[in-house]
Amino acid sequence: GAGVSQSPSNKVTEKGKDVELRCDPISGHTALYWYRQSLGQGLEFLIYFQGNSAPDKSGLPSDRFSAERTGGSVSTLTIQRTQQEDSAVYLCASSFMSPEQFFGPGTRLTVL
Amino acid sequence: SQKIEQNSEALNIQEGKTATLTCNYTNYSPAYLQWYRQDPGRGPVFLLLIRENEKEKRKERLKVTFDTTLKQSLFHITASQPADSATYLCALRAGGSGNTGKLIFGQGTTLQVKP
Structure with missing residues (x-):
């Protein structure tokens, strides 16, 4: 079956512009996570959606x-007024009734 | 604060040998610990999960141990192959109240298996 997909795979933007990153989780997965991975670093948690519950936004840096997650499926991560330090790979993962998380391929964001 | 440490230096071993990777954590009592594999340009892939009441877990050539007293997990790959070359990430479920499923990841250890 289809795995987690993310788009775009690469995004280059200028400092100060807004960007939207999209995640399509595995169908039926109720939990969705966003992480950020800077070069040579581990994954940094950003936000977690679980069903209709209020999201855990504790990892958002600013x-x-x-x-947001519409209809309990697709999620969009928006970064406004991008800064160079926002450059990283943004990874999305989903899961269902299990600690195991299934990751997408990520979106590589470069802010010039 | 909760902290996870993995050896940031790359581990280079010869094909056929056993690779052993270490994950240490502090200020934390996780219910379970996970290991993921990440290849360049790809997202992590789940390998194994071990719970706090389990000492050891095996899956094919992989073995994970979990010592909650030492606050350490060891990840072993026996009969290593060049195809095992990748970065291996240790992850713990975040603590605190609520039913959050978020994971805290170590920075990963890169394994290079030479033929």
């Missing part, structure tokens, strides 16, 4: 970052 109020420039926001995410």
Whole structure:
């Protein structure tokens, strides 16, 4: 079956512009996670959605970052007024009734 | 604060040998610990999960141990192959109240298996 997909695979933007990153989780997965991975670093948790519960936004680094999940499926991570330090790979994962998380291929964001 | 440490230096071993990777954690009592594999340009892939009441878990050539007293997990790959070359990430479920499923990841250890 289809895995987690993310788009775009690469995004180059200029400092100060807004970007939207998309995640399509595995069908039926109720939990969805966003992580950020900077070069040579581990994954940094950003936000977690579980069903209809309020999302856990404790990892969002600033109020420039926001995410939504529509219809319990697709999620969009938005970064406003991008900064160079936002450059990283943004990874999405989903899961269902299990600690195991299934990751997408990531979106590589480069802010010039 | 919760902290996970993996050896940041790359591990280079000869094909056929056993690779052993270490994951240490502090300020934390996780219910379970996971290991993931990550290849360049790809997302992590789940390998094994071990719970706090389990000492050891095996899957084919992989073995994970979990010592909650030492706050350490060891990840072993026996009869290593060049195809095992990748970065291996240790992850713990975040603590605190609520039913959060978020994971805290170590920075990963890169394994290089030479033929």
